[in-house]
Amino acid sequence: MTGSVTVVGLGPGDPRLLTQAASEALAQAQDLIGYIPYVARVPDRPGLTKHATDNRVEIDRAGHALRLAASGRRVAVVSGGDPGVFAMAAAIFEAVETGDPEWRHLSITVEPGITAMLAAAARLGAPLGGDFCAMSLSDNLKPWEVITARLEAVLRADFVISLYNPISSARPWQLGVALGLAADHRAPETPVIFARAVSRPDEAIRILTLAQARETKADMATMVIIGASATRLIPRGEATPFVYTPRSVPA
Amino acid sequence: MTGSVTVVGLGPGDPRLLTQAASEALAQAQDLIGYIPYVARVPDRPGLTKHATDNRVEIDRAGHALRLAASGRRVAVVSGGDPGVFAMAAAIFEAVETGDPEWRHLSITVEPGITAMLAAAARLGAPLGGDFCAMSLSDNLKPWEVITARLEAVLRADFVISLYNPISSARPWQLGVALGLAADHRAPETPVIFARAVSRPDEAIRILTLAQARETKADMATMVIIGASATRLIPRGEATPFVYTPRSVPA
Structure with a gap:
């Protein structure tokens, strides 16, 4: 052929x-x-x-x-x-x-x-600077129990977590549950990024706390990055803060 | 400024x-x-x-x-x-x-x-086709106990695992221990990819089983991808097989 x-x-x-x-x-x-x-x-x-x-x-x-x-x-x-x-x-x-x-x-x-998580990360600083994972939050192709077990595992082990397909009209509640699980393991002030349409004319990137993220709507074009315990902001006055995860984990 | x-x-x-x-x-x-x-x-x-x-x-x-x-x-x-x-x-x-x-x-x-894992994956098929994580195996910047705890978490939760910095002259044994941990959780025939210098003139990509990987030397320019339980090969006669991870996880 x-x-x-x-x-x-x-x-x-x-x-x-x-x-x-x-x-x-x-x-x-x-x-x-x-x-x-x-x-x-x-x-x-x-x-x-x-x-x-x-x-x-x-x-x-x-x-x-x-x-x-x-x-x-x-x-x-x-x-x-x-x-x-x-x-x-x-x-x-x-x-x-x-x-x-x-x-x-x-x-x-x-x-x-x-891929979207690299594009979103580059816009903000280096939020994927430590160990990280990428998960699809869609339960069209895998049982929801597998998704929550995986989320619990990487939350416990303190990975930065990139969530693809966080939401759709047919799957409106999964992201809220995932962020609720995150709140069981990470502090309310943990940075969470909602990155929509990165690099496109309608780009909209929001840096939230985990507490705020739980109250915020996302859509299908959004990807979500949940920071690890060390992920932090660098304030810059009026400008958008940088977001990064240090390379080091203290003993 | x-x-x-x-x-x-x-x-x-x-x-x-x-x-x-x-x-x-x-x-x-x-x-x-x-x-x-x-x-x-x-x-x-x-x-x-x-x-x-x-x-x-x-x-x-x-x-x-x-x-x-x-x-x-x-x-x-x-x-x-x-x-x-x-x-x-x-x-x-x-x-x-x-x-x-x-x-x-x-x-x-x-x-x-x-990034290296995307380049290596693209060369072989779609080994990152399911949920996956990326970890640095270097214990220069984080305690080895953190690394093994994270590895155990993602092995148990059945992520595909990309290992960056798997080995150096100062860190000769860490990869062997990591693959030993993998063998506690995944079958000996699980595909493991050793991808060296991807896209460069000295590129060398090996598709091994987990059992073979434990007996194989890597170097600093290598990245290692450990398949999930569903990661598989598609044989193609004399040609290099494709390697991919299905998008679905059965119930």
Whole structure:
């Protein structure tokens, strides 16, 4: 087979946050597959066919990409952020594992991107400066009991916690429960970041305390970073404070 | 003050993995500060003064950058990978917090980059496809007991685990102990990735079982990813298998 699939990380939104390798992969694609707003970020050009689909059908989208590649096309599957972090790459490999055995012999590559937690962290300072974890708060794909057990584990062990998919219209209460669990383990003044649409025109980043975060609404485009016990602010007068987690943990 | 510090993520090594924003920040710098091999990655040009220093002195390097900026210079501090992940950003903000109060009013920005775990994951498939954590295995800055407690927590809770700084000449045994702990919680056939110098000419990526990893030497340029219980290989005949972690956790 001569076709290929490249899963391309578009980063958080600003085209200046794409890697050169990702830009080149987009320039070489014949077919572009992805969630509607990600496909819309890539300019139209002659020779590029766009296939924009709704968010809920990652596995169908993956199968579509693999079938096109098997027919000889150069396909780019686009993801926001990094494709390997709660995005399209895992769906592609799930489809490869369970699909047509010939798909295993396609050229399938992943072009990494700036995932949301790195983009949000960079805007504020270095909140991920110590050990940290990344969790999806969606219980569409795993039981809620697994999510709470994982949250308890990393809260106890004092990791900085990045929460992807914290909320949606179908999952309105999970973030509140997660922040409630956090409050069982961390002080009310622990910094919590709500980062929405980082690097896009509608960017809105809020630095809250854990107590405030429990009273604050987030939406689907938001990611949440819960600080560790040592995460702190550096006040700067009128300017937004820096937020960072020291590298050291005292004995 | 008119000077500035930008902490720039150079990514894993291949210049094609820099973001455009990072490239622009390097092009605008008057002074370049960083660990010798990172500074060496940036081409010389008129008007750019390079200050390359040894690895062990992050805080001195941060102070140097801030003093230069306070004197009016446009300074870029370069980090491999992403500056916010076990790299220079936290050191800069530690220096800001404890140093000259005037430094808080400098323009200090961070340009994110592709951190090693994302680059390594992209090379192999989607090993970070589920919940994951990133830990530094260095006990230079935190007690070994904290490290083992954190490892036990994330092993029990079935996170994929990325280990930064797994080994050095001064810390030869820590990785072996960490993999021994992993073997208490995960099956011997669990995939473990040793990824060295990803995207550089001397790149060497090995996909091992946990049992094999315990018998294998790593070096300072290696990062280690320990799979979760569901992390698996997709065999591809003679070609390197894909490695991925499914998005779903069964009930």
